[in-house]
Amino acid sequence: MPRTEAPDEDAALVDLAGVAVRYGSARQRQVTALDGVDLRIRAGEFVVLVGPSGCGKTSLLRVVAGFERPSSGTALVRGGAPRPGAGAGVVFQQPRLFPWRTVGGNLGFALARHGVPRAERAGRIAELLERVGLAGTAGRRTWELSGGQQQRVALARALAGEPELLLMDEPFAALDALTRERLQEEVRALAGRLGTTVLFVTHSAEEAVLLGSRVVVMAAGPGRVVAELPVDLDRGPGTDVPALRGSAEFARLRGRLTELVRLPGAAV
Ligand SMILES: Nc1ncnc2c1ncn2[C@@H]1O[C@H](COP(=O)(O)OP(=O)(O)OP(=O)(O)O)[C@@H](O)[C@H]1O
Numbered sequence: 001m002p003r004t005e006a007p008d009e010d011a012a013l014v015d016l017a018g019v020a021v022r023y024g025s026a027r028q029r030q031v032t033a034l035d036g037v038d039l040r041i042r043a044g045e046f047v048v049l050v051g052p053s054g055c056g057k058t059s060l061l062r063v064v065a066g067f068e069r070p071s072s073g074t075a076l077v078r079g080g081a082p083r084p085g086a087g088a089g090v091v092f093q094q095p096r097l098f099p100w101r102t103v104g105g106n107l108g109f110a111l112a113r114h115g116v117p118r119a120e121r122a123g124r125i126a127e128l129l130e131r132v133g134l135a136g137t138a139g140r141r142t143w144e145l146s147g148g149q150q151q152r153v154a155l156a157r158a159l160a161g162e163p164e165l166l167l168m169d170e171p172f173a174a175l176d177a178l179t180r181e182r183l184q185e186e187v188r189a190l191a192g193r194l195g196t197t198v199l200f201v202t203h204s205a206e207e208a209v210l211l212g213s214r215v216v217v218m219a220a221g222p223g224r225v226v227a228e229l230p231v232d233l234d235r236g237p238g239t240d241v242p243a244l245r246g247s248a249e250f251a252r253l254r255g256r257l258t259e260l261v262r263l264p265g266a267a268v
Contacts, residue, residue: 013197014041014064018073021059033059035222046198048212056223057201061167065090088165089158093173095150097142103153104138110160128156148179168200184210185241205257217260227260
């Protein structure tokens with residue numbers, strides 16, 4: 001039978017074409033943060049952006065989040081112009097929680113913004129906290145939590161709107177190594193389980209190879225995409241992550257990525 005309504009599996013969830021971002025007015029000295037960026041992300045991909053400081057990784061994420069309009073080129077998410085809060089959940093390097101609200105209060109605020117009725121919020125808060133490994137903490141003050149726990153709350157808040165797309169800007173950079181490793185594994189597993197598409201920024205080649213199904217390498221001056229590295233590692237449920245990190249294939253991919261970031265075109 002012909003499948004007339006089959007979804008187009010190649011359709012991009014995120015589609016950037018010739019995107020440039022310039023900061024500063026024409027009268028001032030302008031900074032070209034991004035120039036001619038083409039990037040398509042299919043639903044379910046875990047795409048990691050790496051590149052030297054100032055190459056426009058955050059600017060690119062801000063365009064996809066709808067916080068920044070391209071100065072030229074087009075940015076589409078699900079075929080429309082990105083709007084803040086519409087389709088994407090965002091996690092920043094710092095958790096940015098409201099210190100005067102409890103953990104549950106922070107999540108309740110996000111749920112209210114997404115139109116979840118008051119009567120359903122307590123149940124949804126409990127579910128979200130369970131999902132990020134913080135069950136039973138709804139009544140805690142955010143400042144009583146460790147940095148890693150606060151970042152888990154920020155992740156739960158980003159998931160409050162059940163986003164199809166999760167944008168993460170160096171979310172684990174400020175955490176200690178052990179907490180970072182735990183959260184890396186959890187985010188990868190969570191995205192797989194929920195089928196969430198992820199665009200993740202990092203400076204770490206190790207983190208990029210561990211998490212990404214594809215790594216996009218950027219260069220500075222002006223910020224642009226210079227290479228891509230597909231990562232075909234088996235990371236299904238039950239993967240022995242320490243063994244994976246120690247494998248020859250992991251070392252090969254990490255080495256290749258480090259080379260790509262150091263290419264003359266990619267250097268600052
Ligand atoms: N609001 C702004 N106004 C002016 N220039 C900006 C602004 N935001 C970023 N820039 C400049 O745009 C360029 C790209 O910055 P961006 O933060 O996107 O890079 P990045 O790759 O995320 O850097 P890092 O890895 O250091 O966080 C830099 O030269 C930066 O100084």
